[in-house]
Amino acid sequence: MTLPVLSKENIQLNQKVETKENAIKMTGELLVARGYVQPSYIDKMLEREELTSTYMGNFVAIPHGTEEGKQSVNESGIAIIQVPEGVEFGTGNVVKLLIGIAGKEDEHLDILSQIAIVCSEEENVEKIVAATSAEEILELFEGVN
Incomplete structure (x- = not known):
C-alpha cells in the first residue's frame, strides 16, 4: 500500500522546539514514524543543514536529506x-513552519515546487501557522499529491 504524500497524520500542531537541530530531528522523526524514511535519513537531514540552510524565508524551513540520503527514503512524503x-534557524531567521520532505528519485523536486507555490504567499504561511486543525493545513496543500 502506498502512503499518501501528505495526510493529517503527517501534521503536528503547536509544537515547541528550542534549537534548529531539534527542529530538524523532530521533523525527521515524524517522517520515520509515518514510514516514509529509515532513521538514517535524519542524519542526512542534519548534514544537509550544515551544507546549506534549509531556511526559505517567510518563517518557513524545508529540512530534507542530502543526495546520499535518498537511499534511506522508502516513499515520498511530507511532514x-x-x-x-x-x-531560530541562524541569526535572525525565525521559523514557525517546518516542512520536512523525503522524495524518491526526482519526486522531491515536484514536492518542493508545490510547497514553494503555497509558501510563497505570506498569507498562506500565516494561515498555516495560525491553523488550529490539520484539516485546515491540508486544505491549503490540496494541490500537493
Missing part, C-alpha cells in the same frame, strides 16, 4: 510541524 513561538 509539517507548526511552531507558533518560532525557532
Whole structure:
C-alpha cells in the first residue's frame, strides 16, 4: 500500500522546539514514524543543514536529506510541524513552519515546487501557522499529491 504524500497524520500542531537541530530531528522523526524514511535519513537531514540552510524565508524551513540520503527514503512524503513561538534557524531567521520532505528519485523536486507555490504567499504561511486543525493545513496543500 502506498502512503499518501501528505495526510493529517503527517501534521503536528503547536509544537515547541528550542534549537534548529531539534527542529530538524523532530521533523525527521515524524517522517520515520509515518514510514516514509529509515532513521538514517535524519542524519542526512542534519548534514544537509550544515551544507546549506534549509531556511526559505517567510518563517518557513524545508529540512530534507542530502543526495546520499535518498537511499534511506522508502516513499515520498511530507511532514509539517507548526511552531507558533518560532525557532531560530541562524541569526535572525525565525521559523514557525517546518516542512520536512523525503522524495524518491526526482519526486522531491515536484514536492518542493508545490510547497514553494503555497509558501510563497505570506498569507498562506500565516494561515498555516495560525491553523488550529490539520484539516485546515491540508486544505491549503490540496494541490500537493
